[in-house]
């Protein structure tokens with residue numbers, strides 16, 4: 190099966206998808222080791238299961254296992270996290286116009302910020318020469334690098350013109366208000382709702398990012414400004430939920446239409462950690478923060494739980510109970526691809542929180558999202574129609590090839606219908622002249638050379654002609670504007686043979702000599718079309734005439750044959766429409782009404798026509814004799 194185009198793959202991806210949940214177990218911290226904590230959580234070899242060993246009363250041990258899409262142990266480094274979590278797949282989707290969300294949850298000090306941002310608020314230190322610690326880069330820095338690389342590849346390797354633009358925003362939800370981390374002087378931002386975007390933060394600063402460094406600058410600024418506090422469990426504890434969003438718009442062009450825009454979005458959500466006041470010993474302002482953090486996480490838990498039970502929509506799921514859940518609506522049960530990283534400490538002393546996080550993750554696994562490309566309704570319709578056209582063209586071409594017909598596209602691009610190709614009722618109305626031949630045939634020569642089946646081309650031509658209303662309606666026909674001498678020659682010829690030349694299209698190569706070289710006398714004497722054709726062929730060879738293919742009718746006549754059986758196809762259809770009131774015809778003699786028209790082809794095609802294997806002039810042939 191042929192590979193689907195990016196546009197096709199977009200549409201085909203529009204199906205429901207579960208939230209992917211991974212667990213990351215960090216190493217025991219120095220403090221935990223000093224405190225003599227044991228390692229109670231391990232990642233099993235299957236790479237998916239987290240095993241928790243709980244000490245009961247006495248020597249009783251309880252082992253519990255939790256299975257996820259993946260489970261990474263304390264030795265997994267940042268590289269492996271990026272790879273095992275298949276982040277690249279999500280980023281590719283963003284470039285195709287999807288929303289993707291990566292969220293890190295877990296108790297305080299469990300490694301959420303380390304996973305998302307790396308060590309020391311791990312913004313990649315690309316700007317600070319000498320401080321490059323790429324190994325420690327978190328998912329955000331790695332993702333941004335990948336996006337830029339991928340955009341470069343996509344724009345330079347693609348035939349299709351595409352333009353990507355990236356903008357970044359960074360905000361935090363702190364004490365039930367939204368702060369723009371890129372504009373500390375600004376008052377808290379409002380969260381609004383629109384039918385198109387759902388809940389969104391109003392008036393957020395979106396920074397245009399043309400380079401990697403632009404995004405890193407945003408990350409540094411945001412990380413510096415987020416609320417951090419110090420407590421017993423984490424000296425750099427995030428006191429807010431932070432959401433960094435990359436808006437990746439892609440414009441691409443189909444045909445001559447206005448560009449189609451897709452609005453990809455990548456959300457990195459670093460949730461504040463839940464904490465037990467008894468352990469964190471928070472007090473004062475921090476106590477209030479803790480209350481708000483725990484409250485919003487509790488609401489998040491309710492939302493996750495409702496969604497995992499199959500409840501859907503704003504009414505059934507308590508999104509509106511906190512700012513965080515409002516802003517996560519698209520990521521949880523919405524149209525975003527989503528990945529949750531449940532971060533846990535392996536310490537036996539943190540077991541309650543770890544179990545709570547693992548339950549959280551287990552619930553989240555059941556949430557089903559319906560990812561879809563973000564684009565304007567008009568663009569969606571245009572794209573759908575374009576895809577439909579592509580599909581129909583493929584189907585048409587398959588059917589045509591099965592029927593042995595020419596590829597319509599090939600013909601359409603190579604031939605235009607000459608307006609003077611009219612049905613001929615010759616001698617009944619004066620021949621009209623047109624000033625210029627506008628029959629384009631050069632493309633046909635190419636097609637003809639490459640494609641041995643002239644029959645196919647003629648069939649296609651005939652179809653094109655059939656579409657031209659004039660062909661049937663015009664009772665006269667037009668010829669090209671020949672010089673007077675030529676015309677008189679032609680008239681001579683017509684008088685002499687009692688036949689008209691129904692339609693002759695010429696190119697610049699046509700000249701007086703061309704016609705004077707045609708041996709009419711000989712053709713008439715020969716009473717054989719074959720000989721006439723030969724004389725024409727000589728003429729063509731000698732003089733470079735583009736060529737004439739005469740459409741000879743006779744489908745309703747007994748013993749019908751034309752120049753050959755093969756090219757008859759191109760004529761029959763026409764004749765059925767144009768020859769209603771014809772007189773009966775006899776072999777070798779044809780009434781005027783029998784003429785069906787002509788198709789001009791270039792020299793190559795014409796010569797090919799003359800060389801068709803089926804012999805001309807069969808006994809039963811019903812042809813013109815010039």
Ligand SMILES: Nc1ncnc2c1ncn2[C@@H]1O[C@H](COP(=O)(O)OP(=O)(O)OP(=O)(O)O)[C@@H](O)[C@H]1O
Nearest residue numbers: 215216297298299300301302303423426427461462
């Ligand atoms: N996988 C890991 N490998 C090495 N060190 C880690 C790992 N995960 C976390 N750490 C270290 O543990 C400490 C706490 O991690 P971090 O600040 O990321 O926790 P957190 O979950 O974001 O906490 P909070 O919710 O309080 O902000 C940090 O010093 C961090 O460097």
